[in-house]
Amino acid sequence: MTVIRTESLTKMFGDLCAVDSLDLSIGKEIFGLLGPNGSGKTTTVLMLTTLLGQTTGTASICGHDTRLAPEKVRDCISYVPQDMAVDTNLTGRENMLVFARLYGIPDPKDKVDELLGVMELSDRADDQVKTYSGGMRRRLELAEALVHEPEVIFLDEPTIGLDVAARRSIWSHIRTMTKKGMTIFMTTHYMDEADQYCNRVGIISHGKIAAMGTPKELKSRLMKDVITVTVDGVYAPVNLEGTAFVGQADGCISFTAENGREALPQLADALKQAGNTVKAMSLREPSLDDVFLQSVGKQDEPQGFEEWKFRMMLHGRH
Amino acid sequence: MKGVTTYMYRDFIRWIRYRVGVISSLVLPAAWLLFVGLALPVTFTGNYLDFITPGILVMTILTAGISSGSLLMFDKILGFLNKFLAMPVPREDILVSKILFISLRGLIQATIIIILAVLIGATLMTPVQYGLVYVILFLFGVFISAFSTTVALYLDDHDSFAAFTAMMTMPLFFTSSALMPYSAMPGWLAAIARVNPLSFAIDAIRDVGAGSIPAVPILLLLVFTAVVVVLAGYAFRKVTV
Numbered sequence: 252m253t254v255i256r257t258e259s260l261t262k263m264f265g266d267l268c269a270v271d272s273l274d275l276s277i278g279k280e281i282f283g284l285l286g287p288n289g290s291g292k293t294t295t296v297l298m299l300t301t302l303l304g305q306t307t308g309t310a311s312i313c314g315h316d317t318r319l320a321p322e323k324v325r326d327c328i329s330y331v332p333q334d335m336a337v338d339t340n341l342t343g344r345e346n347m348l349v350f351a352r353l354y355g356i357p358d359p360k361d362k363v364d365e366l367l368g369v370m371e372l373s374d375r376a377d378d379q380v381k382t383y384s385g386g387m388r389r390r391l392e393l394a395e396a397l398v399h400e401p402e403v404i405f406l407d408e409p410t411i412g413l414d415v416a417a418r419r420s421i422w423s424h425i426r427t428m429t430k431k432g433m434t435i436f437m438t439t440h441y442m443d444e445a446d447q448y449c450n451r452v453g454i455i456s457h458g459k460i461a462a463m464g465t466p467k468e469l470k471s472r473l474m475k476d477v478i479t480v481t482v483d484g485v486y487a488p489v490n491l492e493g494t495a496f497v498g499q500a501d502g503c504i505s506f507t508a509e510n511g512r513e514a515l516p517q518l519a520d521a522l523k524q525a526g527n528t529v530k531a532m533s534l535r536e537p538s539l540d541d542v543f544l545q546s547v548g549k550q551d552e553p554q555g556f557e558e559w560k561f562r563m564m565l566h567g568r569h
Numbered sequence: 570m571k572g573v574t575t576y577m578y579r580d581f582i583r584w585i586r587y588r589v590g591v592i593s594s595l596v597l598p599a600a601w602l603l604f605v606g607l608a609l610p611v612t613f614t615g616n617y618l619d620f621i622t623p624g625i626l627v628m629t630i631l632t633a634g635i636s637s638g639s640l641l642m643f644d645k646i647l648g649f650l651n652k653f654l655a656m657p658v659p660r661e662d663i664l665v666s667k668i669l670f671i672s673l674r675g676l677i678q679a680t681i682i683i684i685l686a687v688l689i690g691a692t693l694m695t696p697v698q699y700g701l702v703y704v705i706l707f708l709f710g711v712f713i714s715a716f717s718t719t720v721a722l723y724l725d726d727h728d729s730f731a732a733f734t735a736m737m738t739m740p741l742f743f744t745s746s747a748l749m750p751y752s753a754m755p756g757w758l759a760a761i762a763r764v765n766p767l768s769f770a771i772d773a774i775r776d777v778g779a780g781s782i783p784a785v786p787i788l789l790l791l792v793f794t795a796v797v798v799v800l801a802g803y804a805f806r807k808v809t810v
Binding site: 297300301302303304322325326328329330331332333334335336338340341345349352353354355379 | 571572574575576578579582583586587647648649651652653654655656657658809810
């Protein structure tokens with residue numbers, strides 16, 4: 252069953268094409284949209300949550316068109332932006348009650364008690380949120396998002412800025428939600444999390460889907476092993492049979508190989524012959540990071556980034 | 570309606586928990602009344618307090634109304650607005666709740682000023698007169714807060730909104746009939762003051778104080794306010810981020 256469907260969904264900002272003919276078909280699953288900054292992730296989420304109109308194409312949630320029936324779409328979704336928008340001088344319970352009343356829940360108090368319990372916040376429910384940790388605030392937001400039992404939840408970077416334990420707890424809650432039949436559409440930067448928890452991921456680059464599938468499929472599309480090499484100075488390209496160049500990031504060059512153990516010494520020789528000074532080499536299994544690197548390529552900063560502003564900001568910190 | 574009351578509940582709790590905000594919003598108008606009303610050496614009228622109180626009342630409502638946009642701006646910057654806009658609650662409920670919360674809070678401030686003014690020597694009016702003053706202040710509050718909330722909806726950041734606020738408040742106040750009668754103003758100022766919406770509300774309140782019922786200004790204020798609220802409501806319904 253398709254819960255989220257888009258057909259040639261496109262969003263232009265002037266001449267800039269933020270989202271380019273996106274076709275998605277998402278069922279009851281955890282779907283992760285991955286991509287570098289400025290690749291169109293947030294724009295996609297904003298269009299799917301009826302906050303932004305598309306330039307062309309269509310999108311529908313639970314069979315309702317986001318443009319023709321936005322109220323119906325809003326009825327069956329929840330949206331948790333990455334800002335952590337909780338009222339800090341209200342208590343957890345008061346924050347929840349606001350949402351329960353806005354959604355017109357018949358017994359708001361009971362529902363709030365229940366969800367505070369589910370999110371393990373019951374014992375702190377009557378403390379002001381400013382005393383909560385980041386993980387607790389996120390759980391409170393998830394509890395708010397669950398108050399009207401939506402069919403789809405949109406999470407924008409749900410674990411950003413949280414420590415390892417808090418992330419794990421957020422993920423276990425997200426998994427529980429999908430067991431109850433909810434669809435989770437999330438964006439993230441954390442490849443390891445997407446690898447571990449998403450049923451399917453889509454990698455978006457310059458507004459287009461560059462790769463889509465289960466993390467396992469995507470990884471198996473790369474060859475068996477990954478060899479990463481650190482060289483001194485500029486990398487001089489080599490071409491060795493049985494290996495393939497994946498990409499270069501942070502001075503690390505990645506190759507894939509059919510048989511890593513055999514390819515490693517050969518690759519070392521080939522690199523030396525090509526004039527590289529090899530500092531380190533390592534062999535590992537492919538991760539979603541490698542898939543991402545291969546799909547997205549060398550990353551440029553998005554067009555909106557103004558370097559002088561960034562420098563001014565750095566200077567201001569001294 | 571549920572949406573309106575819930576959003577108001579949220580803003581109200583946030584306001585009363587923020588003690589500095591409560592104190593400042595209650596003390597500031599009083600301070601204005603005391604300093605301006607008692608300190609200025611004035612010759613053009615017998616009881617300057619009776620003259621200045623309508624001006625201070627309307628200015629207080631103006632400042633309150635402008636802060637309605639500020640509330641919305643913070644909701645927007647902090648990510649609340651996106652959450653609210655993605656909910657099935659009618660979007661114009663956000664606008665109506667801000668208008669009502671801010672206008673009612675403005676009327677509380679107005680009450681403090683009225684009581685204080687009487688205590689320090691302003692003429693006591695009849696209940697009907699006070700009722701009319703509240704009607705005028707409420708309509709003016711709705712007018713200003715609907716306008717400022719809609720401006721905040723379209724501006725990108727708080728700095729722009731602060732600039733808008735500064736541009737609005739002080740010039741509007743000093744070019745209105747708040748501080749002196751038209752007869753005491755230089756000609757160019759009087760010309761500006763007569764078309765200033767602030768003067769409109771202030772003059773109406775002075776008419777009430779003088780014993781007449783300013784039916785035409787109240788009706789006009791009602792019409793203007795209704796137009797602004799309808800336009801603002803439409804803007805909220807259609808807004809995208």
